[in-house]
Amino acid sequence: MRRTGIFLVLLILLACAPVSACTIFAVTPGASENGTMYVGHTNDGVGPDWRNIDDITLTYVPAADHAPGATRAIYFDPNSGSDAAGKKAGNATGLVLGSIEQVPHTYAYYTASYAMMNEHQLLSAECTDYAKVQLDAEEGKRIFYSSELSNVALERCTTARDAVELVGSLIDTYGYYGTGETLIFADPKEAWVIEMCSSPAGTGGLWVAEKIPDGEVFVAGNEFRIRTFAEGDPDMLYTPDLFAIAEEYGLRSSSEGDFDWLEATSYGEYSHPYYSLMRVWRIQDRLAPSLNLSPYVEDSYTKALPFTVVPDTPVNRTTALSLFRDHYEGTDFDLTAGVAAGPFGNPYRYLGPADAHTDFQNESSIEVRAGANPRPVSAVFCSYSYVAEARSSLPDPVGGVLWFGPAVTYETVYAPMYAGSENVSTAYTTGTRTEYDPDAAYWTFDFVTNWAMLRYDAMIEDIRAEQAALEADSIRQVGETDARAAAMIAAGDEAGARRLLTDFTVQRGDEIIDEWQDLSAMLVVKYSNGLITDPATEDVDEPGYPAWWYQEADYQYGPRVYDLERLRATPGLNYTGENVWVPRNASIDQILERI
Incomplete structure (x- = not known):
């Protein structure tokens, strides 16, 4: 019997569930300049993360051994239905929803709101998606959200396919709650996308995974990206009862041909039209302009933007680090131009009611809002971003590098953190949004973004110059450290190599924070009181x-x-x-x- 009636009730109950927002990408080795795998993520949300602490800090979780019979607690994520403006659905109490059997050994990894990279060069990234069915957590019935799924995967897996299979089995066994989600898992050779949502059956969950073809780039921005597929596709994995559940609850009919994951489980974008698809178009168009992709589409279910693109030019590290630095410059949607940007080209907009992350479309209607600002790749409410890389030509402790950037992507500096490091700079592990701390990495960078809004077109030139210099120096130092650490491992001294990688990770993080604080001080002096004062010559300009x-x-x-x-x-x-x-x-x- 079809249970369309029950399904519609679920839609009504969950229609106002708020969500958070991120942009992610994966560049496969065949699409990069030197065979590197790149995975990027912007964490564009406000609130505590799965650890019940603020989501602006980074945590290194060391490897560990576990006794027979031990269990692993699974924590409720307060951001499983949270809005980027800070309206949290649920109580951030650190509630344990359940537990799973622990494995004898878990790997070291970096995490914050979601897991990022482990010691075996397994990478991950996440973005939130709108789903028709978004159920609340329930102990013993629906205990997993994408955050803990990504953490468990990086604790236990060394390959992308293993991570996808583990995540799928955990959803099937223990249930899934909260918003729809997209996770990327990538290792030095292979990358997969897995997308998930609650099941209208109330237990388990719905999920589907697709392998990213080597030589291509995948981009997502808060909308499911997997589309049609048929049973038996070797590059697809999915929950065993996906088609049966979809048929039973009226998500699709077997007479409709190939299963369309996006149409069956989601209405597409949320917040407003182009909220998601414009960001996908922008990164795809930057990497593959020869495709002449149009930013204009018919609706959320468009197939005009492909699942992946082949870049016109192989992607190098500098390009990968630049992909999140974008306000649609030079396009019809350029946020640095026009009256809304003010006299000095400020690309950032204050969020208003029309920008709220609430559902603007459903089965029968679409809300035409009074107006909303374009959603850029570089969002002013970003808490952190990163580009993680995996390199098959180097041993795992050396080959994996997490380039981590606090606060807003356009004005951040990405600091290198090795997979084999066992510590990070204290500045990156401390801080909260509710208390200004000039020594916290987040506030070091967030201050510069906010100060730059006073005269953005001028200050951004100073910021870009320092940013480029610091990242170029980091790239140079990473090359030198790669060679030294790899040679030590080849000689049998992995412990010494890890000490070297740890020292470099901590020291380079400290140096970047010190340099950016010096830049902050210079910008305050140079641009105070509406003047432009040259700190070296003491010349004062009144540019008006x-x-x-x-x-x-x-x-x-x-x-x-x-x-x-x-x-x-x-x-x-x-x-x-x-x-x-x-x-x-x-x-x-x-x-x-x-x-």
Whole structure:
């Protein structure tokens, strides 16, 4: 019997569940310049993470051995239905939802809101998606959300396929709650995407996974990206009862041909049209402009943007680190241009009601909102981002590097952290959004972003210069450290190599924070009080505003003459930027002729 009625009730109950937002990508070895696997993630959310601490800090979890019979607790994630503006669904109490049998040994890994990279070069990234069915957590029935799934996978797995299979089996066995989710898992040779949501049956969950073809790049931004497939596809994995559940609960009919995962389980984007797809288009178009992909689509179910693209030019490390630094510059959606960007090209917008992460479409209706801002890849509410790399040509402790950047992606600096390191700079492990700490990595970078908004077009040049210099130096030092550590491992001294990698990871993190704090101090002096002061020469410039802004701001109707009333009543005056001299006894009509 079809249970469409029950399914619709679930939709009504869950229609207002809020969510968070991220952008992710995977560059397979065949698509990169030197055979490197790259995985990137922006954590664009506000609130505590699965550890019940603020989501702006990084945690290194060491490897561990476990006694026979030990169990692993599974924690409730307070962000499993949370809004980027901080409205959290659920109580962040550290509630243990259940436990699973522990394995004898777990691997070391880096995590925050989600797992990132483990000591065996297994990489992961996450983004939230809208799903038709989003059920609450329930002890013993639905205990897993994507955050803990990613952590367990990196604790236990060394390959991407093993991680996907483990995550799928955990969902099938222990149940899934919360928003729809996309996870990337990648190792030095292979990358997979797994997407998941709650099941209308109330137990287990629905999930499907697809292998990313080597030589191609995958991008996602808060919308399921897996589409049609048929049973028996060797590059697809899915929950065993997926088709039966979909049929029983009216998600699809067997007469409809190939199963479309996106259409069956989701209405596509959330918040507003183009919230997700514009970011996918932007990164795909940057990497493969020859495809001439259009940013304009018919609806959320479009197939105009492919699952993956082949980049026109193989992706190198510098390009990979740049993909999240984007405000649609040079396109029709350029956030640095126009009145909304202000006189100095500020690309960041204050969030308003139309930007809320609430469902704007359902089975029968679509909400046409009064207006929303374009959602850029570099979002002002980002808590951290990273680009992780895995290199098959190097031993695991050396080959895996997590390039971690606190706060907003466009103005951050990515610090290298090795898979074989056993510690990180303290600045990256401390801090909270509710208390300013100049020594916390998040606040070090977030301060610069917020200060730059005062005169963005000028300050961003200083920021880019320092950013490029620091990352270029990090790349140089990573090359040197790679060679030294790999040679030590080849000579049988892996312990010494790990000490070297740890020392480098901590020291380089400290250096980047020190340099960025110096930049902060310079920017405060240089751009205070609406002036531009050269700290070296002490020259002071009073640049004012651009001419177009004077025109838009009605500057030409300001106090240029004593007869202000007549001046303001004069239509069609344009700001020219030119000053003129007139006799002291000139009439307003004579003055108007001149200006």
